[in-house]
Amino acid sequence: MHAEVLVVGGGPIGTVAARCAAEAGASVLLVDRRDSIDRVSCCTGLVSHRTLVMLGVSKDSVLHEIRRITVHAPDGKRLDLAADHSKAVVIDRIRLERELHDLARAAGVEVRLGTEAVAASDDSIVLDGADGQQDVTASAIIGADGPSSRVAEWFGLPHPENIIRAAQAVIETAQSVPTDRVEIFLGDRFAPGFFAWAVPEASDRLRVGLGATPPLEPTEYLDRLLETEFGSCRVLARSGGVVPVSPTTRSAVGSTFLVGDAAGQVKPLSGGGLYPGSLCARIAGRIAAEVALSEPSRDGTAAAYESEWRSAIGREVAFGRAIRRISGMLSDRELSAAIAACDDPALLSFLAEHADIDRLHRLPDELATQPLLWGKILRLLPRMVNREIADLPDRSSVVSVPPASL
Ligand SMILES: Cc1cc2nc3c(=O)[nH]c(=O)nc-3n(C[C@H](O)[C@H](O)[C@H](O)COP(=O)(O)OP(=O)(O)OC[C@H]3O[C@@H](n4cnc5c(N)ncnc54)[C@H](O)[C@@H]3O)c2cc1C
Missing domain, CATH: 3.30.9.10 (D-Amino Acid Oxidase, subunit A, domain 2)
Incomplete structure (x- = not known):
């Protein structure tokens, strides 16, 4: 059997990639080893409103809107942030996946559940399903089979390291x-x-x-x-x-593309993968269809995919990784002190209104427009600054900044 695009993994991200490839004109086969969509991966289901748009779904899976967040510090103190509008939603993941599968089928994707990709050779993937094993050739392959992706292994691509x-x-x-x-x-x-x-x-x-x-x-x-x-x-x-919690160093080779958790396309601070994954799935689906439909097949598509998705989510990934690195260096006592320093009505109201769970990298720019908050933010920095300086190899060339001078 031949498919123009074969998608291995019918989780949310593979399903979006398959739908986008079909909408771009390719014949698409999507396989998932689960025999029922109701058996979903572990997920908390907290996403932004934007994520539903990026997934291309309705609000049918939404259980609640989230407006408030309580942060418990290591020392037991708590911070309460409340926005005057909905900041996120909690979803029913089974309903979400059912809708995604319906949309994929409606776009013309052939969906086969209970079908596992079990091996690969140079030009085909072996599928094991209800009717036994079958060799499938494909002009483009999308590996959306999660963080332990077999597609990655078969095509010499790395798994997410972190x-x-x-x-x-x-x-x-x-x-x-x-x-x-x-x-x-x-x-x-x-x-x-x-x-x-x-x-x-x-x-x-x-x-x-x-x-x-x-x-x-x-x-x-x-x-x-x-x-x-x-x-x-x-x-x-x-x-x-x-x-x-960070992307793979390579996510494509030839006409094989990894997407979603398989490529580590997540937000490093929260591990949330539905927004960045669906953004990258749209890119993967479109590029896979272009590869499949072009005659003769084009060179450079792997590089084009890498560069397009990395520029789409790269700033958020870099910001999230930097904050993870800094917060990972703080002791519980220092973290409690930093959280206590945030306990200021103006700062809390700013964070509640402006923090965007998909685009935290924009927060510093937003802060730059609020000079009245600069002093409050600087109060948070001394310990972090000193930690960063302590990490440098030659301390003699660096002057430590005493907290009182900030
Ligand atoms: C505890 C937890 C909480 C989370 N909470 C959130 C959250 O609140 N918000 C958020 O945005 N993200 C959250 N995430 C992350 C989110 O669940 C993932 O980013 C998302 O599921 C990635 O989707 P995916 O389609 O790439 O992979 P998956 O959902 O893992 O889907 C991969 C699919 O591939 C199939 N598969 C695997 N191997 C094969 C094979 N060889 N052949 C055929 N099929 C195969 C599997 O059956 C599976 O259906 C959470 C993750 C965890 C673990």
């Missing part, structure tokens, strides 16, 4: 919880190297989870978090997964 292991539980709460508020827990005692969260699924149900840097085991931290912060709650379900 990963977090995440664990999540859905819990039933004894009392009702606000459905417009997300809670974040920071510090080594909650989630070393990442953060923990509680996101409302219903007025009596929370998705509580966290990430931890390997080799730490996130389930141990999750058990502790549930016990200390949500003691009287009943655990309804548990799940876990791998979250890439």
Whole structure:
């Protein structure tokens, strides 16, 4: 069998890539090893409104709108931020994936569930499905098969190097919880190297989870978090997964393209992959269709794909990685001090209104237009500045900045 574009992996990102390739005129085969879409990857389902637009879906999967966030510092203090408009939504991921599959089929994509890509040769992929094994040749292949992508292995492409292991539980709460508020827990005692969260699924149900840097085991931290912060709650379900926190160094070769978690196309600060992944899926789908439909096949498409998606999400990735690096150097005490310094009504209201979960890299530019806040921000910097300086090899050439002078 021949497909102009073969997409391996029918998660949200593969489905968007397949739909875009079909809309660009290619015949597309999408395969997923899951036999039912209702068996989805572990996900908290917190996304921006923009993500739904980028995925090309309706609001049918939206459970709640989020307007408030509470940040728990390592020392137990909390910051409450409230915006006067909706900042994000919580979605039902199964409904989202059902809609994405319907849209892909409506665009002409042939979707085969219960079909696993099990091997590859120079010019074909072996699929194992209900009717046994079948060789499929394709003019372009999209690997949307998650962070442990087999497509990457077969075509000599790297896996995301930096990963977090995440664990999540859905819990039933004894009392009702606000459905417009997300809670974040920071510090080594909650989630070393990442953060923990509680996101409302219903007025009596929370998705509580966290990430931890390997080799730490996130389930141990999750058990502790549930016990200390949500003691009287009943655990309804548990799940876990791998979250890439930076892109792969290469994501394409010839006419094979990795997309989504397979390429590490995520926001490094949160691990959120639905927005950047869907943005890159549109690029991958279009370029794969162009490759498949061009005669003779064109050179340079792998490089074109790399450069287009890296310029689309590169600034957010670079910003997120820098903040992760800096915050990773802070002790719990320093992090608590930095959070305490943010406890200022003008600063909190600025952050609540201007922070955009997909575009945090724009925050410094926004801050630059608010001179009244500069002094408050500078109060946060001394420890971080000193840490950065302490990291430099030749300290004699650098003057440390005493906090009082800032
Ligand atoms: C605990 C947790 C919470 C998260 N919360 C959020 C959040 O709140 N917001 C957000 O934006 N992101 C979140 N993410 C990240 C988000 O879930 C991923 O970025 C997103 O699922 C990536 O989609 P994908 O299609 O690239 O990969 P996946 O969703 O992993 O889909 C890959 C698909 O490929 C299929 N597959 C794999 N191998 C094969 C094969 N050989 N043959 C056929 N099929 C194959 C799998 O069955 C799967 O369906 C979270 C992740 C975790 C782990």
